[in-house]
Amino acid sequence: QVQLVESGGGVVQPGRSLRVSCAASGFTFSNFGMHWVRQAPGKGLEWVAIIWFDGNNKHYADSVKGRFTVSRDNSKNTLYLQMNSLRADDTAVYFCARETRSDISGYYLEYWGQGTLVTVSS
Amino acid sequence: EIVLTQSPATLSLSPGERATLSCRASQSVSRFLGWFQQKPGRAPRLLIYDASNRASGIPARFSGSGSETDFTLTISSLEPEDFAVYYCQHRSNWPPSITFGQGTRLEIK
Numbered sequence: 001q002v003q004l005v006e007s008g009g010g011v012v013q014p015g016r017s018l019r020v021s022c023a024a025s026g027f028t029f030s031n032f033g034m035h036w037v038r039q040a041p042g043k044g045l046e047w048v049a050i051i052w053f054d055g056n057n058k059h060y061a062d063s064v065k066g067r068f069t070v071s072r073d074n075s076k077n078t079l080y081l082q083m084n085s086l087r088a089d090d091t092a093v094y095f096c097a098r099e100t101r102s103d104i105s106g107y108y109l110e111y112w113g114q115g116t117l118v119t120v121s122s
Numbered sequence: 123e124i125v126l127t128q129s130p131a132t133l134s135l136s137p138g139e140r141a142t143l144s145c146r147a148s149q150s151v152s153r154f155l156g157w158f159q160q161k162p163g164r165a166p167r168l169l170i171y172d173a174s175n176r177a178s179g180i181p182a183r184f185s186g187s188g189s190e191t192d193f194t195l196t197i198s199s200l201e202p203e204d205f206a207v208y209y210c211q212h213r214s215n216w217p218p219s220i221t222f223g224q225g226t227r228l229e230i231k
Binding site for chain 1: 153154155156158160164165166167168171172175177209211213217218219220221222223224225
């Protein structure tokens with residue numbers, strides 16, 4: 001069965017960096033686009049980034065552009081999010097998610113990890 | 123940039139009642155609209171894709187309808203486990219990005 005397991009969250013000071021990971025299993029990782037979505041405490045869902053199946057295209061939300069970098073290692077079935085210059089408003093649970101293309105070419109986040117909490121605080 | 127607006131923000135109903143949740147897009151998204159359910163401390167779960175197709179394992183009491191800018195998620199008869207927060211979602215093709223609505227909290231009356 002499809003499994004996504006995030007790791008690497010924790011408490012980090014403002015201005016510092018952190019990398020979170022997402023280990024995938026149960027499907028051919030190199031065939032699917034992957035996303036990062038975050039959720040601040042008590043708030044709604046916010047999309048963060050997408051990376052193409054082959055890693056050749058990446059796009060980001062304006063709120064993280066220039067600070068966050070998404071990457072993947074298809075040989076290790078792992079997705080990464082490198083977060084630099086962290087701010088207090090980056091505090092959130094970070095979810096990785098796999099997108100699935102529907103028959104009419106819509107894209108949906110069908111599978112999600114359990115999330116990893118990143119807290120930015122001094 | 124497409125904006126998704128959900129209404130109401132909170133819906134208070136009793137088990138057995140019918141729930142109707144709305145999602146309005148700021149411009150046409152054709153039928154490319156999904157619905158998610160999220161319970162506290164859990165990841166979101168895909169319920170509906172392409173506006174009206176139930177995802178794998180989703181009970182028949184969940185149904186979706188709509189196209190272009192106006193979409194509805196209906197739960198025909200609420201079960202206790204249905205009380206949660208619901209989000210609509212659209213994925214733009216270019217630039218590729220995902221937009222979520224702000225959510226509707228379905229609470230027990």
